[in-house]
Amino acid sequence: MNHRPHLALIAAIGGLGAVLAGCGTRxxxxxxxxxxxxxxxxxxxxxxxxxxxxxxxxxxxxxxxxHDLSTPATVDLVAENGGNLGSIVTALRVRAGTxxxxxxxxxxxxxxxxxxxxxxxxxxxxxxxxxxxxxxxxQLPLELMNPDKGIGIPTSLKVPIGNVxxxxxxxxxxxxxxxxxxxxxxxxxxxxxxxTTTGTxxxxxxxxxxxxxxxxxNNSFAAALDGTVNLVPFTFANKSYGILWSAHATxxxxxxxxxGISGQLSLTNITTATSGLPNIxxxxxxxxxxxxxxxxxxxxxxxxxxxxxLYPLATNSSTNFxxxxxxxxHGPDIATIIVKGVQVPRPSNSSxxxxxxxxxxxxxxxxxxxxxxxxxxxxxxxxxxNVNAVSIGTLTPRASAASPAPTNYTANISTAPGAPLPAGAxxxxxxxxxxxxxxxxxxxxxxxxxxxxxxxxxxxxxxGTVDSGTWSTNGAVTIVSAAPKEGTGSYLVAASSxxxxxxxxxxxxxxxxxGTALVVVPALALESGASAGSLAAAVVAATPxxxxxxxxxxxxxxxxxxxxxxxxxxxxxxxxxxxxxxLPSGTPDxxxxxxxxxxxxxxxxxxxxxxxPQVIDLRTSTSGTxxxxxx
Numbered sequence: 138m139n140h141r142p143h144l145a146l147i148a149a150i151g152g153l154g155a156v157l158a159g160c161g162t163r164x165x166x167x168x169x170x171x172x173x174x175x176x177x178x179x180x181x182x183x184x185x186x187x188x189x190x191x192x193x194x195x196x197x198x199x200x201x202x203x204h205d206l207s208t209p210a211t212v213d214l215v216a217e218n219g220g221n222l223g224s225i226v227t228a229l230r231v232r233a234g235t236x237x238x239x240x241x242x243x244x245x246x247x248x249x250x251x252x253x254x255x256x257x258x259x260x261x262x263x264x265x266x267x268x269x270x271x272x273x274x275x276q277l278p279l280e281l282m283n284p285d286k287g288i289g290i291p292t293s294l295k296v297p298i299g300n301v302x303x304x305x306x307x308x309x310x311x312x313x314x315x316x317x318x319x320x321x322x323x324x325x326x327x328x329x330x331x332x333t334t335t336g337t338x339x340x341x342x343x344x345x346x347x348x349x350x351x352x353x354x355n356n357s358f359a360a361a362l363d364g365t366v367n368l369v370p371f372t373f374a375n376k377s378y379g380i381l382w383s384a385h386a387t388x389x390x391x392x393x394x395x396x397g398i399s400g401q402l403s404l405t406n407i408t409t410a411t412s413g414l415p416n417i418x419x420x421x422x423x424x425x426x427x428x429x430x431x432x433x434x435x436x437x438x439x440x441x442x443x444x445x446x447l448y449p450l451a452t453n454s455s456t457n458f459x460x461x462x463x464x465x466x467h468g469p470d471i472a473t474i475i476v477k478g479v480q481v482p483r484p485s486n487s488s489x490x491x492x493x494x495x496x497x498x499x500x501x502x503x504x505x506x507x508x509x510x511x512x513x514x515x516x517x518x519x520x521x522x523n524v525n526a527v528s529i530g531t532l533t534p535r536a537s538a539a540s541p542a543p544t545n546y547t548a549n550i551s552t553a554p555g556a557p558l559p560a561g562a563x564x565x566x567x568x569x570x571x572x573x574x575x576x577x578x579x580x581x582x583x584x585x586x587x588x589x590x591x592x593x594x595x596x597x598x599x600x601g602t603v604d605s606g607t608w609s610t611n612g613a614v615t616i617v618s619a620a621p622k623e624g625t626g627s628y629l630v631a632a633s634s635x636x637x638x639x640x641x642x643x644x645x646x647x648x649x650x651x652g653t654a655l656v657v658v659p660a661l662a663l664e665s666g667a668s669a670g671s672l673a674a675a676v677v678a679a680t681p682x683x684x685x686x687x688x689x690x691x692x693x694x695x696x697x698x699x700x701x702x703x704x705x706x707x708x709x710x711x712x713x714x715x716x717x718x719x720l721p722s723g724t725p726d727x728x729x730x731x732x733x734x735x736x737x738x739x740x741x742x743x744x745x746x747x748x749x750p751q752v753i754d755l756r757t758s759t760s761g762t763x764x765x766x767x768x
Contacts, residue, residue, distance in 0.1 A: 170214025537601030670722025
């Protein structure tokens with residue numbers, strides 16, 4: 138589905154409302170990351186930050202409060218694992234009001250290298266580095282879709298009215314569309330492929346109001362980017378390899394009222410990935426809107442010392458009723474651990490303070506594969522003294538099987554004939570605790586290769602049983618080891634994708650006798666309220682014969698929604714019509730933009746990317762057209 142699974146949670150940290158007139162308190166914007174263990178760096182470079190009161194506003198709609206950074210900022214999402222925050226900009230003068238969407242405008246990998254990226258050690262503005270099986274570090278550009286339209290992130294952020302005599306000389310220059318009373322200028326901008334876009338903006342100049350400074354603390358906002366599902370490896374032309382950035386499963390938080398969950402794992406005899414990090418992840422999960430399954434609210438890597446911090450997490454608007462998350466600790470070589478009912482209260486007095494508490498230690502009896510030893514606490518400080526976090530204590534994960542037996546098996550997907558998954562689909566592997574009234578938990582997730590309809594790498598799945606217990610504010614937790622309802626080593630498999638309902642939970646994968654298990658993933662239906670739309674793209678090559686293969690990508694808010702092959706129309710030289718069926722239409726989110734990848738079959742490594750400024754608006758229509766000249 139168009140997974141904004143935590144919008145109800147995000148909304149809990151601030152009500153919706155109209156944007157107020159007046160100057161807001163200065164605001165700091167940061168990024169926090171979450172990346173798979175094989176990545177050593179994931180560089181993200183941002184040049185602008187936009188805010189809008191509408192959660193469904195497209196980049197060409199009105200109401201945007203736009204802030205161009207004085208210089209682009211680069212953040213390494215790997216370094217920001219574990220609740221760390223990488224600053225994008227400080228002291229933005231955002232207009233006072235409540236915002237339901239933040240949009241980050243990135244610097245594409247093909248653009249000249251920003252000084253911040255160069256200083257960080259990157260060779261591209263958007264880049265993914267990973268360590269392959271031979272120990273060699275591979276550096277690849279991250280391919281973006283319509284970077285000029287940005288990455289839309291749902292949120293609920295309140296910017297209070299600030300000191301109107303405060304100076305506006307912080308980093309970043311604000312511009313707002315929609316006829317605000319600050320004067321206006323017109324301008325023309327060019328994209329990297331020679332086409333131009335003309336528009337009118339209303340600048341808020343940095344010298345317009347006063348020169349004194351405010352003593353009020355800055356607002357602090359952080360956007361969380363989930364590389365587990367946003368980093369999409371793919372192959373094309375049968376041998377070339379790339380990584381696409383498909384920006385779903387993101388959210389932004391007001392840090393003054395955010396919380397966290399911390400913990401410590403004993404990593405004795407735990408194998409680390411080639412990047413040096415343990416191949417273990419921790420997720421905070423909540424019930425889906427329909428109650429049929431759990432969905433991931435936040436996920437993080439376990440650091441080299443075994444610590445982890447899930448931060449930021451949404452908290453309730455009332456300190457008396459903390460939000461509750463179930464914590465899932467998982468990896469292909471350990472028995473999954475699920476700690477239920479972890480309460481994350483809102484910080485006292487809406488501050489980022491922490492409280493201390495006593496610690497209780499509980500060790501369960503040893504078995505052949507010993508259950509975890511668990512230290513539990515109530516609210517306790519973390520290594521970051523500015524984070525309000527509760528702790529689930531210290532756990533010792535057990536191996537998923539006794540040595541020398543295999544600890545995991547691998548699985549991949551196939552699709553039913555005539556029923557491909559949407560190009561932006563993520564495949565989730567679920568297990569269910571074998572007690573009354575339980576619904577499945579997400580254990581592993583992997584995006585599909587959008588051009589080949591499989592997982593780009595086989596998914597490793599633990600063969601172990603599941604350890605589970607319920608967290609308590611008094612520190613008492615009892616851990617029980619048992620097979621999941623699906624059977625030891627077995628998982629339910631279902632997909633999700635922007636604009637579509639989550640897949641049905643009737644398909645199971647189990648350990649094969651040999652090799653990799655293959656499972657047919659059920660097709661996805663459009664989300665409730667959506668209709669099946671289509672796009673007719675008239676494709677013409679500016680230079681006939683320059684390319685004979687290509688792909689059309691359609692994106693929404695930076696997330697891949699659909700893809701179609703362009704080989705036939707490019708190869709014939711004269712171009713033609715490419716139809717993309719089954720697009721979600723008739724909903725507020727049915728706004729798409731087009732990107733083309735094109736190459737010559739004799740030179741697949743030389744891929745040319747081109748994106749187009751024209752909006753494909755299917756909010757009130759089930760059909761759309763676009764003319765695409767491939768340069």
